[in-house]
Amino acid sequence: MAPAFKLHQVSVEYSGFPALNDISLTIHRGERIALVGPSGAGKTTLLHLLNGLLQPTSGTVEILGDRLPNLSISQRRSVHRQIGTIYQQFHLVGNLRVIHNVNAGQLGRWSLAKSLLSLIWPQQVDQAQSALAKVGIPEKLLTRTDQLSGGQQQRVAIARVLVQDPAVILADEPIASLDPERSRQIMRLLADLAQTLHKTLVVSVHEIEYAMAHCDRLIGLREGKIVFDQRPERIQPSAINALYAL
Amino acid sequence: MKSLEKFAPSHPQKTRILPRTKRWGWWLLLGIATVFSFVQIAGDGRRLINSGGWTLFWRFWRAALRPDLTSEFLEITLQAVGVTLSYAAFGTFLALAVGFAGGIVLSERWWEGVENHYRGRGRQKGFEFRMARTLLRVLLAVPRGIHELIWGLILLNILGLDPLTAVLAIAIPFGAITAKVFAELLDETVPAAFLTLINSGTRPGSALFYTLVPQTITDLLAYGFYRFECAVRSAAVLGIIGAGGLGYQILLSLQSLRYNQLWTLFFALCLLSGAIDLWSGLVRQQMRDGKAEKSSSGGGVGKKGSRLGISLWAAAALIPWSFYFLQPQLSLLWSPRTSMLIGQIGRESFPPRLPDGGVMVLFDLAGQTLAMSVMAALLAAAIGIFFSVPAARLSITLSGYPQALSQPVFVVSRIILLFMRAIPAPIWALVLLFILFPGILPGAIALALYNGGVLGRLMAEVNENQDLRPLLALQTHGASWGQVVFYGIFPAGWLRYLAYALYRWEIAIRATVIVGLVGAGGLGRLLTQQVSAFDYRRLPFTLLFYIGLTLIVDLMSGWVRRMMR
Numbered sequence: 126m127a128p129a130f131k132l133h134q135v136s137v138e139y140s141g142f143p144a145l146n147d148i149s150l151t152i153h154r155g156e157r158i159a160l161v162g163p164s165g166a167g168k169t170t171l172l173h174l175l176n177g178l179l180q181p182t183s184g185t186v187e188i189l190g191d192r193l194p195n196l197s198i199s200q201r202r203s204v205h206r207q208i209g210t211i212y213q214q215f216h217l218v219g220n221l222r223v224i225h226n227v228n229a230g231q232l233g234r235w236s237l238a239k240s241l242l243s244l245i246w247p248q249q250v251d252q253a254q255s256a257l258a259k260v261g262i263p264e265k266l267l268t269r270t271d272q273l274s275g276g277q278q279q280r281v282a283i284a285r286v287l288v289q290d291p292a293v294i295l296a297d298e299p300i301a302s303l304d305p306e307r308s309r310q311i312m313r314l315l316a317d318l319a320q321t322l323h324k325t326l327v328v329s330v331h332e333i334e335y336a337m338a339h340c341d342r343l344i345g346l347r348e349g350k351i352v353f354d355q356r357p358e359r360i361q362p363s364a365i366n367a368l369y370a371l
Numbered sequence: 372m373k374s375l376e377k378f379a380p381s382h383p384q385k386t387r388i389l390p391r392t393k394r395w396g397w398w399l400l401l402g403i404a405t406v407f408s409f410v411q412i413a414g415d416g417r418r419l420i421n422s423g424g425w426t427l428f429w430r431f432w433r434a435a436l437r438p439d440l441t442s443e444f445l446e447i448t449l450q451a452v453g454v455t456l457s458y459a460a461f462g463t464f465l466a467l468a469v470g471f472a473g474g475i476v477l478s479e480r481w482w483e484g485v486e487n488h489y490r491g492r493g494r495q496k497g498f499e500f501r502m503a504r505t506l507l508r509v510l511l512a513v514p515r516g517i518h519e520l521i522w523g524l525i526l527l528n529i530l531g532l533d534p535l536t537a538v539l540a541i542a543i544p545f546g547a548i549t550a551k552v553f554a555e556l557l558d559e560t561v562p563a564a565f566l567t568l569i570n571s572g573t574r575p576g577s578a579l580f581y582t583l584v585p586q587t588i589t590d591l592l593a594y595g596f597y598r599f600e601c602a603v604r605s606a607a608v609l610g611i612i613g614a615g616g617l618g619y620q621i622l623l624s625l626q627s628l629r630y631n632q633l634w635t636l637f638f639a640l641c642l643l644s645g646a647i648d649l650w651s652g653l654v655r656q657q658m659r660d661g662k663a664e665k666s667s668s669g670g671g672v673g674k675k676g677s678r679l680g681i682s683l684w685a686a687a688a689l690i691p692w693s694f695y696f697l698q699p700q701l702s703l704l705w706s707p708r709t710s711m712l713i714g715q716i717g718r719e720s721f722p723p724r725l726p727d728g729g730v731m732v733l734f735d736l737a738g739q740t741l742a743m744s745v746m747a748a749l750l751a752a753a754i755g756i757f758f759s760v761p762a763a764r765l766s767i768t769l770s771g772y773p774q775a776l777s778q779p780v781f782v783v784s785r786i787i788l789l790f791m792r793a794i795p796a797p798i799w800a801l802v803l804l805f806i807l808f809p810g811i812l813p814g815a816i817a818l819a820l821y822n823g824g825v826l827g828r829l830m831a832e833v834n835e836n837q838d839l840r841p842l843l844a845l846q847t848h849g850a851s852w853g854q855v856v857f858y859g860i861f862p863a864g865w866l867r868y869l870a871y872a873l874y875r876w877e878i879a880i881r882a883t884v885i886v887g888l889v890g891a892g893g894l895g896r897l898l899t900q901q902v903s904a905f906d907y908r909r910l911p912f913t914l915l916f917y918i919g920l921t922l923i924v925d926l927m928s929g930w931v932r933r934m935m936r
Contacts, residue, residue: 176847206849216844221862229858233849240854289848 127190128153129293129325130175135184137170137349144170146349148184152327154292157319159336160329162346163369168329169213171346172297175327176210177201189292206233209286211296215278219271223281226270227253230289256287260314276307283314294319296328300335308332312339333365397931404745411742412812419812424805427628431802434630435637444632447620448639455616456643457693458534458606462541463599464690469542470549471591476507477554480562480583484575487566515547516918518884523609524902529712534697535704537614541602552594556587592683593658596651599686603647607640608795608885617643618795625801637794644793654682716907723911726897733894733916740883740893740920743811747818747883748876754791754823756868758784759830760856765839784827792824800886814891818882822875829871833864873928880924884917894920 130152137145145167152158160168173179174186177193185192188204196204209230217226224247231249232240239248247253250266257263260280265273270281279299286294296315300308312330316339319326330336336343337357345352345368353364413419475481482500514522523540530536560583568578610618617640624633657679703709726732762784799817807813842859850858887895894917901910 178843178847202849202851205847208847210844210847212840212844214840216841218841218859218862220866221858225858225862229845229850230848232845232851232854232858235854237851237853237857241857244857285848 126154127187129156129189130327131187132174133185133187135174135181135186137167137174137179138182143349145174145181148349148351150344150351150354152325154325155323156342157316157326157340158328158342158344159340160327160344160346161331161333161336161368162352164331165348166346167349168346169297170349172210172295172327172329175293176208176295177205202233206289207292209289209291209294211279211282211286211294211299213298213301215282217270217278217281217285219269221270223257223265223268223270223273224250224253226281227256227284227288230285230287233289252288253284256284257281259287259318260284261310275302276304276311279303279311283311283318287318291324293325293327296326298329298331300330300332308335316340397934400931405749408742408745408749408815411739412746412810412815418808419810421806421808424807428802428805431630431633431805435634437631438634438638439629439631440635444635448617448635451610451615451617451620451636452639452643453696454534455603455606455610455618455640456689457696458537458541458609458614458616459599459602459647460686460689460693461697461699462538462545462606463595463602465538465542466545466549466598466602467591467595469546470553473507473511473546473550474553474557474591475579477504477511477550478557479504479554480557480560480565481575481579483562484565484569484578487569488575511547511550514543515551516921517544517914518881519544519605520608520612520885520888521898521902521914523612523614524899525716527612527614528902528905529709529716530703532613532615533703534615534699535701537606537609537616538697538699540609540614541605545598545602545605549591549594549598553587553591556590556594557583560586589658589661593655596654596686600644600647600651603644604793604795607644608797611795611797611888618798621795621798622801625798637790641790641793645789648789650682654679657682719905720907720911722908724908725912726909730912733912736892736894736897737916737920739811740880740895740917741924743815743818743883743886743891743893744876744880744924746811746815747822747879748872750816750819751822751826751875751879752868752872754819755826755830755872756861758788758823758827759834759864759868760860762788762827763831763834765835784831788824788827790824791820791827792822794821795885796821796882797885797889800889800891804889809890809892811892814883814886814893814895817886817891818879821882822879826868826871826875830864830868833867833871834860837863870932873932877921877925877928880921 128151130150132148132150135145135148135150136143148171160171162168170179174181175188177188180186180194189207191200191204193201193204218229225244228240228243228247228249231243231252235243235248242248254263254266257266257280260283262273262277262280262284265277265281270278273281279302283299294315299315300311303311312328312335315326315328318324326340328336328340333343337360341356342354343357343360344354345364347368352368353360355364482504486500519540522543523536526536526540530539562583564582564586565578568582569575573581606616607618607621610616610620611622613619617636621633621636621640624630624636661679761780764781796817799820800813803813803816807816837860841863842855845855845859883891883893884895884898887893887897888899890896894913898910898913898917900906901913
């Protein structure tokens with residue numbers, strides 16, 4: 126089976142400013158990876174390469190063995206279906222009810238007719254309900270999404286990915302706006318889900334202790350370059366200090 | 372989220388959530404309104420569709436491909452464009468002048484200044500001032516409530532077919548609206564500078580021109596350009612009552628079945644109206660940018676400022692030109708005949724009398740007018756939503772949407788929308804009368820076409836300003852472009868679509884009067900008939916019902932909009 130991701134000499138520039146510089150990286154299926162590093166190190170850019178929102182300025186990105194630019198639109202959609210992303214700001218549609226935001230994870234599989242019907246008469250409610258139960262908010266099924274707190278919205282975003290049932294879960298600073306207790310819960314939830322459902326997980330985090338506790342591989346990024354790529358127990362404190370040094 | 376930041380909305384919108392019970396109430400209301408308007412239209416069992424008219428209808432559309440481009444007719448068209456443009460320019464100018472003066476005396480701030488000024492001198496005049504302001508408010512509500520077409524018809528009876536009729540018909544209601552808007556602008560301005568001058572003994576008039584006027588003049592001018600856009604459309608409608616210009620020529624060509632000429636005039640009207648929309652849009656954009664720039668960097672007007680200057684000079688030059696072009700007979704205003712006719716109208720309309728059949732007739736017609744406006748607003752909303760995505764220039768590509776098509780689809784949608792709103796509603800109604808029998812249905816569809824053209828553009832702008840990040844998120848979950856539209860774009864925009872649709876409903880109820888002109892039913896038809904027949908004795912009650920109905924619609928629409936916010 127092809128690895129989940131394979132990056133070869135990848136660079137990304139935003140209007141001349143380099144965000145990622147000559148990155149080569151392979152991520153295997155089933156790995157739980159944390160991207161760590163200071164703000165502006167290129168973590169978000171890397172995640173956007175992995176879910177196909179961005180194309181590299183140079184180099185190649187293989188997602189589940191395919192390079193997106195070579196694919197037709199429908200093939201590209203089927204790759205997207207295999208990758209679920211949880212965004213830092215959730216990117217939910219505020220004035221839809223929770224059920225519809227969760228069902229948005231189904232859209233890659235549903236026909237347009239079925240997705241329209243679902244807006245009036247919600248489809249596959251059981252599945253959405255059980256996903257919400259897994260993230261701990263089963264009672265919010267019919268609430269309007271913008272009535273939820275930040276932590277609850279984050280859970281809806283995770284439930285959306287659960288319903289999508291992708292091979293890979295990407296999470297961009299999923300705990301950035303949460304308090305320590307909820308951060309721990311969410312990280313544990315993501316790691317457990319990845320482990321029990323055999324998903325590949327790539328998550329970017331600021332707090333290195335959460336990364337160490339829940340992931341089996343840490344990639345340190347600084348100024349668009351990989352500084353280290355290690356199992357957590359083999360990372361020296363000095364390497365971490367160097368990563369975040371001002 | 373660096374790479375996604377450019378898709379964030381420039382003005383994030385907060386929406387308050389409606390309790391679910393109230394939402395049900397709203398859907399119920401919408402359902403009742405829809406059923407009511409259908410029953411009104413189809414209920415009395417009359418035939419609606421005139422199958423004999425299809426030949427003419429197709430001939431009319433086929434002529435679009437062969438407009439009359441002979442130099443002789445082009446000259447007539449150009450002359451008509453000049454007349455319509457001059458009516459609009461001169462009418463807007465007068466409206467701004469009236470609005471400027473009226474806005475000052477209507478504003479709370481001005482009277483506050485006057486009060487402070489005289490209090491310092493030991494005189495107590497507060498009460499009288501407040502009375503004067505309230506009285507002016509009430510007085511100005513009347514010209515505002517009467518549609519420019521009714522003003523046109525009344526002035527036609529007094530001034531005859533002089534250009535002044537059209538100019539004043541635009542200037543009077545627009546002036547009253549501008550006064551209200553300018554008063555609100557003045558009252559929203561921070562008063563510190565003004566009151567400082569007043570408290571240091573400056574006369575209120577001087578203080579005004581040194582503080583509040585320079586603080587608000589850009590907004591007033593920007594609003595003036597918006598009014599100018601509206602005035603072009605009104606000027607075209609006024610042509611239909613015989614005031615000349617494009618509307619008049621269109622009516623002549625339509626009635627003499629010269630469809631090739633008709634399309635030349637249609638295209639001219641689209642070009643004129645499109646050009647004015649574009650110009651006004653750019654000017655207002657530049658004024659906004661200029662203000663933002665000034666407040667952020669404190670100067671640096673630069674290239675944009677000079678372009679704005681050219682626009683303003685061009686607008687200023689348009690006013691004497693239109694005066695020269697129209698050659699209105701100003702002496703009519705103070706001629707003895709005019710004052711005699713006004714006196715006569717005053718005497719004849721008193722004591723007012725109910726129409727034949729009594730007050731029930733008025734209720735019945737009011738019901739028809741309401742149904743027409745509801746139907747028009749519903750259809751217009753449907754048209755607007757249909758075009759809101761193809762006519763929007765989204766800064767993301769919807770995945771799977773054929774990219775080669777998106778540009779042509781955008782251009783064609785925008786042209787269709789421009790065409791729908793450039794052709795005056797009564798002309799649409801006349802075209803529809805080929806295939807429909809006279810009544811409220813052609814009126815409703817005509818109003819829907821015009822308002823749909825406006826709504827399509829507004830709703831497309833809503834979609835353009837949306838937060839695009841949830842849409843990108845949907846795409847990365849594998850949603851197709853159709854699913855992105857229904858799960859991302861529509862849910863995020865629908866509250867504002869609704870607000871715009873309700874606002875258009877308020878406009879549609881006022882505009883029922885202009886399709887009444889060509890026989891579409893309701894109060895509008897009765898009103899135009901009564902004015903044209905010099906039946907001033909029965910006019911006041913009809914006007915009262917009409918204005919009352921518009922106020923009720925305003926209240927209902929405002930209530931729903933507040934509930935939705």
